[in-house]
Amino acid sequence: MPDSANGSPLRVALLGCGVVGTEVARGILTNPIDLEARVGAPLELVGVAVRDLATERDPVVPRDLLTTDAEALVDRADLVVEVMGGIEPARSLILRALRGGAAVVTANKALLAERGPELFEAADAAGVDLSFEAAVAGAIPIxxxxxxxxxxxxxxxxxxxxxxxxxxxxxxxxxxxxxxxxxxxxxxxxxxxxxxxxxxxxxxxxxxxxxxxxxxxxxxxxxxxxxxxxxxxxxxxxxxxxxxxxxxxxxxxxxxxxxxxxxxxxxxxxxxxxxxxxxxxxxxxxxxxxxxxxxxxxxxxxxxxxxGAGGRPTASAVLGDVVSAARRRLTGGQGLRESKDQDFPVLPAEAAITRYQVRIDVEDRPGVLAQVAGVLAEHGVSIDTVRQVSASAAVHEDLAQEHGTAHLLVTTHAAREASLAATVAAVSALEPVREITSVLRVEGS
Amino acid sequence: MPDSANGSPLRVALLGCGVVGTEVARGILTNPIDLEARVGAPLELVGVAVRDLATERDPVVPRDLLTTDAEALVDRADLVVEVMGGIEPARSLILRALRGGAAVVTANKALLAERGPELFEAADAAGVDLSFEAAVAGAIPIxxxxxxxxxxxxxxxxxxxxxxxxxxxxxxxxxxxxxxxxxxxxxxxxxxxxxxxxxxxxxxxxxxxxxxxxxxxxxxxxxxxxxxxxxxxxxxxxxxxxxxxxxxxxxxxxxxxxxxxxxxxxxxxxxxxxxxxxxxxxxxxxxxxxxxxxxxxxxxxxxxxxxGAGGRPTASAVLGDVVSAARRRLTGGQGLRESKDQDFPVLPAEAAITRYQVRIDVEDRPGVLAQVAGVLAEHGVSIDTVRQVSASAAVHEDLAQEHGTAHLLVTTHAAREASLAATVAAVSALEPVREITSVLRVEGS
The missing domain is CATH 3.30.360.10 (Dihydrodipicolinate Reductase; domain 2)
Structure with missing residues (x-):
């Protein structure tokens, strides 16, 4: 993998030329002076890997840059931008780039979420950057x-x-x-x-x-x-x-x-x-x-x-990563590596702890609320508020309900998912309970 | 300026021990394992420069780290954190640190806004980082x-x-x-x-x-x-x-x-x-x-x-910069330099272009609105909306006005500050105009 001397261009390979890829190409090809000033060297787009050369494309992408030989393209780049998506061949191409010493910028959330560690280890072994700002929430720097x-x-x-x-x-x-x-x-x-x-x-x-x-x-x-x-x-x-x-x-x-x-x-x-x-x-x-x-x-x-999406916003995030990675390529050094030092255990779904709001259709007669509350108490689920809306008290016409049914709206304190599931099952088995109409988590309070 | 070999500690000097400095010290002294894992080497707080050794301080800051000799402290640091504020001696100490090859993290907005270029040039000449996330909007990464x-x-x-x-x-x-x-x-x-x-x-x-x-x-x-x-x-x-x-x-x-x-x-x-x-x-x-x-x-x-403020939030931003700067200190390279490639002219205040809402107390009689609108037209200020509220139409008691006065609320399209100033002067000279009660810019629409 050849390197760039100061002043000579950094060679960028683009893998994928969909909505995002086209905008990344536009950014590199139409803002060359700005990007060069910020990086400290020109960026040269050396090729764009596509599946089909014949597909009609935005004229901003020169036809002579298109290639179907992504591997050969990766081998002659200092910096590889992967915006093709999917697991393969994106994964193999990124690994090839990293192992060859090229920095990689990717927007591929599925690949990172499934195979991230493998990619981070390859980047770390080669001492190069793997950047992925565009993989989460598009244009938002997160x-x-x-x-x-x-x-x-x-x-x-x-x-x-x-x-x-x-x-x-x-x-x-x-x-x-x-x-x-x-x-x-x-x-x-x-x-x-x-x-x-x-x-x-x-x-x-x-x-x-x-x-x-x-x-x-x-x-x-x-x-x-x-x-x-x-x-x-x-x-x-x-x-x-x-x-x-x-x-x-x-x-x-x-x-x-x-x-x-x-x-x-x-x-x-x-x-x-x-x-x-x-x-x-x-x-x-x-x-x-x-x-x-x-x-x-x-x-x-x-x-x-x-x-969070769209060609231009996502390309903005990709190009920000390109500038940082190119700058490091030029001045040496490596950015932050994968950080896994805390290595906390990841809880299974049923161990999650949240607050819930449960909506229950019950017979509209005295004592039902107490019965439901009793079941929650037996299961150790603590109630924050209960709101009972009987048919006669329903203010809004669109909530008019069949005669004799009341809605109970129970909001719990934080409870384990597993306890809640058992509680809901027990409540739904109560004789005056007609239906559990919804169970929704409450967040951000 | 000595450098750190891989694994040996990076020496951090802290200049200032107020609300923010104390929290930065706490972060370095009480989270050493986390920071070490993220940087790749331990961070050692080698001293805290203060004006007065006798001031009572949070016990998290060991007394034997305190010094009044800030220059000597700077000279034995790989990384200098400036949270003392003000122009001097902060400026001289930062320049001394940069010229000696230490990376600098500062929260000093006044200094950057007054003397930024001098500091950036010193950082660039020495090839070291000058970071300042905490200088704007406290904890917010901006x-x-x-x-x-x-x-x-x-x-x-x-x-x-x-x-x-x-x-x-x-x-x-x-x-x-x-x-x-x-x-x-x-x-x-x-x-x-x-x-x-x-x-x-x-x-x-x-x-x-x-x-x-x-x-x-x-x-x-x-x-x-x-x-x-x-x-x-x-x-x-x-x-x-x-x-x-x-x-x-x-x-x-x-x-x-x-x-x-x-x-x-x-x-x-x-x-x-x-x-x-x-x-x-x-x-x-x-x-x-x-x-x-x-x-x-x-x-x-x-x-x-x-x-945007407060000891712990600001210290969070400072510590983020410390990790990045320390990491670069360890792996080599330099972050983004001062970027001034666009070098746009900065307009004087009177050339700013904004929308305005002008509130005018006028005599409550027909024709006044037309007169005011005429003055705006003469000055080339285009009206977006005019709202006239007469005393009798005032809905809210607190707006009840003296008899015979109406409020005109004029919202303009975008206009030059200078044109608006001339327009307001001309409007206030109109006979039926009693007072220009406010002129406010409108933004974000």
């Missing part, structure tokens, strides 16, 4: 702040809205009263959601980002398999309406937190819809925007907000 | 994101709430209807404001931060002398009440923006109170919190939110 700015602090909790599609869907349900299918269809029509929205709606995308954030925040390896995952498919228009009545909005959150001492605890990492109080900064995140809320011991609460 | 994450993007505008004291004061005026003096007294009682609140209330602190943010965002040297500055002393309870009625809150903003092409424009940097629409993310920043809103060409809108 990887660098957690990895570097908070390197002298202890992070307690990360709460992130890291999937723009589901935030758009939930926002439309909240503001327009749409049901899930209608809101998903609207997101698809606007290009926010894929034809098959599974990766977003079922929380897979958010889970990959949760794994990456947890690894950074807690200096502990967390893979996507360790992330408890629940998507938004079960969220109904009724859930959203009830959330509003109790002063909440429903958000799909990536949650990573330390249970126990901040320097010797256990890590819980999960993705699920949650009730967020309207007064919490995350509640104000609208449309397809992303935001990550971080609580650190010294810094206190921090929030980072911006666009 | 220097590193603008300097590094956005290094491949073009920033168009920065709008920051960067002074917690004035945000607290304005927030109390907004939520409790206090007048300025009452709110300042409350801030003083809580320790948010100094006995002499000039630096905060008159915008000097925010102006220093504006200069630093503008320099970073636009790769252009901006000193505090080039920042147009207006504090919040003129803001009345009436201004705050009227702001609410027009869907705004009043915030003290640090504004830095490019006028003209984003890669070949002119820079306007200013600090002033402004009307911010309640729907803007900055409007939700409460109490003494800080937030910085950044608009970049590629990334789009970004916001960074958190605590």
């Amino acid at each position: 990887v660098r702040p957690i990895r570097e700015s908070l390197a002298g602090d202890h992070v307690r909790r990360v709460l992130g809205i890291v999937n723009g599609t589901t935030n758009y869907v939930l926002d439309r349900m909240t503001t327009e009263g749409l049901d899930l299918d209608e809101a998903v269809a609207q997101a698809q029509a606007l290009g926010y959601a894929e034809a098959d929205p599974t990766a977003d709606v079922d929380g897979f995308d958010a889970a990959a980002k949760a794994a990456i954030l947890a690894s950074l925040a807690f200096h502990t390896r967390v893979s996507i398999d360790q992330v408890a995952r629940e998507g938004i498919r079960g969220i109904t228009a009724d859930d959203v309406a009830w959330a509003a009545r109790t002063g909440h909005v429903i958000k799909l959150l990536a949650v990573a937190e330390v249970i126990g001492p901040v320097d010797d605890g256990e890590v819980s990492v999960r993705v699920h819809p949650a009730l967020v109080p309207v007064s919490h900064p995350l509640a104000t995140v609208r449309d397809a925007f992303n935001a990550v809320f971080v609580e650190a011991q010294g810094a206190g609460p921090l929030m980072f907000y911006g666009q | 220097v590193r994101p603008i300097r590094e994450s956005l290094a491949g993007d073009h920033v168009r505008r920065v709008l920051g709430i960067v002074n917690g004291t004035t945000n607290y004061v304005l927030d109390r005026m907004t939520t409790e209807g206090l007048d300025l003096d009452e709110a300042v007294a409350q801030a003083q009682a809580l320790g948010y404001a100094e006995a002499d609140p000039t630096a905060d209330v008159d915008g000097f602190d925010a102006a220093a931060k504006a200069a630093i943010l503008a320099s970073l965002a636009f790769h252009t040297r901006v000193s505090i002398d080039q920042v147009a500055r207006e504090g919040i002393r003129g803001i009345t309870a009436d201004d705050v009440a009227w702001a609410a009625r027009t869907g705004h809150v009043i915030k003290l903003l640090a504004v830095a923006e490019v006028i003209g092409p984003v890669d070949d424009g002119e820079v306007s940097v200013r600090v002033h109170p402004a009307l911010v629409p309640v729907s803007h993310p900055l409007a939700t920043v409460r109490d003494a919190f800080n937030a910085v809103f950044v608009e970049a060409q590629g990334a789009g809108p970004l916001m960074f939110y958190g605590q």
Whole structure:
């Protein structure tokens, strides 16, 4: 792997030329003077690896830079930018680049969440940088702040809205009263959601980002398999309406937190819809925007907000990494390595501790509330508040219920997931209980 | 200046042992294992320079580390942390450290805003790092994101709430209807404001931060002398009440923006109170919190939110810089240097272009609105909206006015500061105009 002498160009290879790749190419090709000044040497885009040379592309990408031989391209680069996505061949190409001594910038969240340690070890063995700001929350600088700015602090909790599609869907349900299918269809029509929205709606995308954030925040390896995952498919228009009545909005959150001492605890990492109080900064995140809320011991609460997807925003994050990596390539040295010194145990899903709001349809007669409360007490689940809304007391017409049914809205104190599951089963077996209509976690209070 | 071999400790000198210095010492002395793992070598606090050895201090700082000989301390450090504040002797000590080859981490906004170029040149000449995350917005990672994450993007505008004291004061005026003096007294009682609140209330602190943010965002040297500055002393309870009625809150903003092409424009940097629409993310920043809103060409809108002051939050930012600087000290290389490649002209205050809301007390009779509108037209100031509130139409008792007076609320399109000043003078000379009660800029719409 040849190196660049001072002043001679740094050779950049681009793997992938989709929406993000095209914007990365545009940045390198149309801002050469700025980037050169910041790096201290020119950046030369030496090639763009694509699957099919014949595909029609934005004219900003010169045809003579296109190649289908990604391996040969990697071998002649000082810096490799991977924006092709997926596990293979991205993984093999990144390993090849790192082992050959090239710095790598990637936006590949799935690969990092599944195979991160392998990549970090290869980078460390070669003494080169592996940067991935664009892998989480698009344009929002969040990887660098957690990895570097908070390197002298202890992070307690990360709460992130890291999937723009589901935030758009939930926002439309909240503001327009749409049901899930209608809101998903609207997101698809606007290009926010894929034809098959599974990766977003079922929380897979958010889970990959949760794994990456947890690894950074807690200096502990967390893979996507360790992330408890629940998507938004079960969220109904009724859930959203009830959330509003109790002063909440429903958000799909990536949650990573330390249970126990901040320097010797256990890590819980999960993705699920949650009730967020309207007064919490995350509640104000609208449309397809992303935001990550971080609580650190010294810094206190921090929030980072911006666009989580899209070609230009993601390319902005990639190019920031390119400048830093190129600068180090030029001046020597290596950035922060993978930090896994805390190495906390990662808790299984059922050991997570959260607050819950449980909505129960019960017979509207005296004594039912006491019965339900009794079951919670037996299971050691402590009640924060109970709100009983009987049919006659229902203020809103759209909540008018069948005669003789009341709604119980039970909000618990923090309880283990496993205790709650057992409690819900026991409550639903009570004779006057007609239906458990929803069980939602409460976060951010 | 001796260097550290791999594994042997990096020697850290701490200059200043006030609220922030004490927390930095605590971080280094009580988290040694974490920091060592992240840096790759132990950090040894070799001394703490203070003015008076006899002052009572937090017991976390060992007495035998204290010294009044700051120069000798600097000379035996690999890394110097300056948290003493003020121009001298901080400036001389930082220059001494840099010239001797030590990396420097500083939280000194006043020094950077007044003498930044001198310090950056010394750092660059010695090939060492000068880091200053804590100098702007306390715990909020904002220097590193603008300097590094956005290094491949073009920033168009920065709008920051960067002074917690004035945000607290304005927030109390907004939520409790206090007048300025009452709110300042409350801030003083809580320790948010100094006995002499000039630096905060008159915008000097925010102006220093504006200069630093503008320099970073636009790769252009901006000193505090080039920042147009207006504090919040003129803001009345009436201004705050009227702001609410027009869907705004009043915030003290640090504004830095490019006028003209984003890669070949002119820079306007200013600090002033402004009307911010309640729907803007900055409007939700409460109490003494800080937030910085950044608009970049590629990334789009970004916001960074958190605590802008206080010992532990500021120390968190300092320690993040310490880890990065120590890591580079160990592995070689240098971070990003001062970036001044764009070198845009900085506009004088009167050339700034903003929208205004002007509140005018006029005689309540037909034709006055037309007269005022005519004066604006003559001066080339385009009107966005005019709202006329006559005494009889005033809904709120506290707005009940003397008989025969109406309020005109004129919101302009973007206009040059100089044109607006001339316009206001001409309007106030009109016969039916009784008083110009306020002229406030409108930002973030």
